[in-house]
Amino acid sequence: MSLLVFGAAGQLGRELAGMTSGRKLPAVLLARAEADIGDRRAVMAAVEKARPAVVVNAAAYTKVDKAEDEPAQAFRENRDGPALLAEICAAHGLPLIHVSTDYVFDGTKPAPYVETDPVAPLGVYGASKEAGEQAVRARLDRHVILRTAWVYGIHGNNFLKTMINLARSRESWGVVADQRGNPTATEDLAAAILAVAARAAEGTAGWGTYHFAGTGMATWHDFACEIVAAQAPVTGRTPDVRAITTAEYPTKAQRPANSCLDSGHFESVFGMKARPWRERTRDVVAALLAAAKREA
Ligand SMILES: NC(=O)c1ccc[n+]([C@@H]2O[C@H](COP(=O)([O-])OP(=O)(O)OC[C@H]3O[C@@H](n4cnc5c(N)ncnc54)[C@H](OP(=O)(O)O)[C@@H]3O)[C@@H](O)[C@H]2O)c1
Incomplete structure (x- = not known):
């Protein structure tokens, strides 16, 4: 199974790069500078050169608040780019794994x-x-x-890294406790993509739309508390993370109050699920602090 991955410089793209090389899977991973998913010639050339079994789109415009001021750019990268990839995959008879978000929902459903x-x-x-x-x-x-949903890992920028940085410098800060979702580690998401890719390459994937997110529900405040607790034994820092409401932390974009995803359908078709988010959070915090110690 050979993969062609677009968006290779992002959190997920970099995790996929590490995992494919760790598992010695043939993969070509291209960052925006090498192939912009909005550039027909660049995408065609990449597909024709790599001749993959499966294409993965890890590229996206992910700045939730900034998107309110840059709708044209957000739609170019999140609608037009995937449209072009799908069109070119269809022309070449290739399957496409495309990543989307819990933020397609409005959060009014009480259940996942x-x-x-x-x-x-x-x-x-x-x-x-x-x-x-x-x-x-x-x-x-x-x-x-x-x-x-709520993607975090050792690469790129994410909420977990922001909390670790705040813990270095602040004694107290507020985090919203009335939005809930599923923190998802890039390692689990990348493993899920490789499981889907293996099936897609065999032609036995159940095509369609799936939810795949970290196991267990959290509020942003729960997530922050877990991160801070995980770093405390190493750094000795025990700041106070206060629970606040969304109204106390206004943002340009409105976010769903509940964006928990039920990943049961993915598990029944592909036979895997993400690790519990608290365990994964501790793993990622430990990995980041160990890397920081090595660099110091
Ligand atoms: N992050 C989250 O919390 C979250 C939550 C739910 C779903 N997701 C979804 O998960 C997927 C992976 O997200 P992520 O967290 O890895 O995002 P990320 O770290 O922001 O990475 C996205 C990458 O895509 C690149 N990109 C943007 N437009 C491109 C284009 N036209 N051509 C090629 N590359 C382009 C970006 O490059 P530049 O840096 O140059 O812009 C960046 O390297 C996305 O589909 C995202 O919507 C993420």
Whole structure:
């Protein structure tokens, strides 16, 4: 199974790079500078050169608040890019694994969302990702869309790293405790993508849309407390993370109050699920602090 991955410089792309090389899987991973998913010639050339069995789209515009001021760019990267990838995959008879988001939902459902629940994005980012899902479905039958959530890992920028940095310098700060979701480690998400890719390469993937997110529910405040607790034994820092409301932390984009995803359908089809988010959070914090110690 050979993979062609777009968006290789992001959190997920870099995790996929490490995992494919660790498992000695043939993979070509291209960052935006090497292939912009909005550039037809660049994408065609990449596909023709790599001749992959499966294409993975890890590229996206992910700045949730900034998207409110840059809708054209968000739609270009989250709708038009995936549309082009799906069109080129269809022309070459290739399957596409495309990553989407919990923010396609409005958060009013009290229980975790299943794949068949109606979408109703609250902001530009969610709307652009939802449009990308539709664009893929309309152009390519052999697709797997994986909706995931609250992504964190050792690469790139994410909430977990922000909390570790705050713990270095602040004694106290507030984190919203009335939005809940599933923190998802890039390591689990990348492993899920490779499991789907293996099946897609054999032609036995269950095509369609799936939810895949970290096991267990958290509020941002729960997530922050776990991160701070995990770093404390190493750094000796025990700051106070206060629970605040969304109203006390206004942001440009509105976020869903509940964006928990039910990953049961993915587990039943692909036979795997993510590790519990608290365990994974501790693993990632430990890995980051160990790396920082080595560099010091
Ligand atoms: N991060 C989250 O919490 C979260 C939550 C739910 C779902 N997701 C989804 O998970 C996937 C992976 O997200 P992530 O956290 O790895 O995102 P990320 O760290 O922001 O990485 C996205 C990468 O895509 C690149 N990119 C953007 N537009 C591109 C284009 N036109 N052509 C090629 N590359 C382009 C970006 O490059 P530049 O840096 O140059 O822009 C960046 O390297 C995305 O589909 C995202 O929507 C993420």
